[in-house]
Amino acid sequence: MIDLYHKMLLIRRFEEKVEELFSRGMIGGTCHLCVGQEACAVGAVSVLGKNDLVISTHRGHGHLLAKGGDPRRVMAELMGKATGYCQGKGGTQHMCAIELGFLGTNGITGGGLPIATGAGLSAKLRNSGQVILVFFGDGASNQGTFHESLNMASIWKLPVIYFCENNLYGMSMSSSRSMNVTSVAERAVAYGIRGYSVDGMDVLAVREAVGGVLDAVRGGMGPVLIEGRTYRFVGHSKSDKRVYRTEAEESEWRVRDPVISFDRYLPGLKAREAEVLRVQQQVEAEVTESVEFGMRSELASPESALSGVYV
């Protein structure tokens, strides 16, 4: 339980630090933060095995940290440093850590869905015993890749868990305007697979939902669709003024903050005051060290820009 809290707090503090560094111009490009969605990342990944694979989205720092990503190397990648997971070539939306079974964040909405499906096909044909968990958002569930992938995974009975982080908005487009069903999980019916909708702010509920199907998915039952209903407390990206949603709505969700209101979801943890304090101090140190590591790392060398292109 304390580990779940630790990971969620790490993701929260890491993302807040990224936002700060971005504002100070120390991180370039763009970035999509997952503040508010930590319970989905941590709950879902916490039940996976070491060899199981995770495939992520454009909002993927939390997924990588949940899979065991080293915050120093994530931060270095965001800063474009040679010590980053992809040596500065990937950046926030194209970050991979193969040794952790993390098959990449992905800059195309819905782009990771077929790749995860293919990893599932490969796992099945190679009898590797792996389960593939792919994150995507409510917006991606309107892409053709969502429908095509779930259909193929279903007919081939692939060991894939499709985890939708439904944060209610595809950039500014409310899911109530982009789809005529109340939950993404309902769409499972169309592919003849099971669909579950859970409270995506409740880390234990997410953990239970994924953990509850894991053995069956690994055992050949076929894919499952799980929707965690969650909320991003920040904008879609840095330029977002959030004019499409109300302060009242944001406040309602803030009450359910999976990190600040952790005692609501992790009963009894608050009483373990000393442990909680220790974790908080540890997280502060980890985040500080990630920034220092990033700062003192060398920029990727200019000549590396053209290395590693096929042909």
Place this chain on the structure above:
Amino acid sequence: MLMSEMTYSEGIRTALREEMKRDPSVVLIGEDIGVYGGAFGVTAGLWDEFGSDRIIETPISENSFIGVATGAAMTGLRPVVEIMFMDFIALAMDQIMNHASKLHYIYAGQVNVPLVIRTPAGGGRGYGASHSQCLESWFMNVPGLKVVVPSTPDDAFRMLKAAIRYDGPVLFVEHKLLYKKRGEVFECQDSEIAFGGAVVRRAGTDVTVAAYSRMVDLALDAADLLVEDGVEIEVIDLRTLNPLDSATIAKSVEKTGHFVVVEEGCKRGGVGAEVAARVAEECMEFLDGPVMRVGAEDSPIPSAMSLEAQVLPVADDIVVACKDALAW
């Protein structure tokens, strides 16, 4: 050593069979490639031999099954995908150009994507606008993607084997009208399996004509026609478009001083535009006349065969282009 005389289609099938036997990680993915044998019968018989674990028949979901193949390639398989008609590749552009071609680079070499996408291009059969195009020029603009365009059964056989063994993505463009073309196919040892650069199909002294896929045969027809006018053209088969073997072209242009490039796809913004620019950059001192391009007219491909013939290039177009190049 000569294996046998076979068709272009049989050359492809033989390469698939040999590579699937050699390496259990090679799988085929695509529509109707099982008992049906593929829309053009290229995979006929392989289903009986290898079964459903090695031949993955997909629903009609081009973008995602290319993505499936990419994900499988990243995790230990070597998929060979068939896109039934090259025109349908438009449905899969995101997975090809944003994912398969880029993941190795953007993930700093942590993954390889040993993926082959086979697809028949080309007109000449009256299939109309959505089943007849040559779209390879689009893919020359995608860094990280090899584009190969064999014109003979032997090249199809050998280059497909090379593509399957290559660790990056390869777009393997076949041509519908070449499937029944017969030719000698030679056995190749592992050490001989390579894409190979451009090759001179007919030596000549007056004009260099670079072509690929079915247009090589048209260029050879044009060469016969031009002999009557006392013109000897040198026909180069490009064989791969990315990378482009400009050294072989330059060597020939140094000799002839004139250059024509031929493609079946749209001339505007086409393969020839890139090849011509490369010749302008690298061969200016050898040129005695303008670089000429032959390609399809700036029009969708009409269905009626009589109209289609007005849009697609024919051997006479190459003859005219060569004469224009020389007349300057």
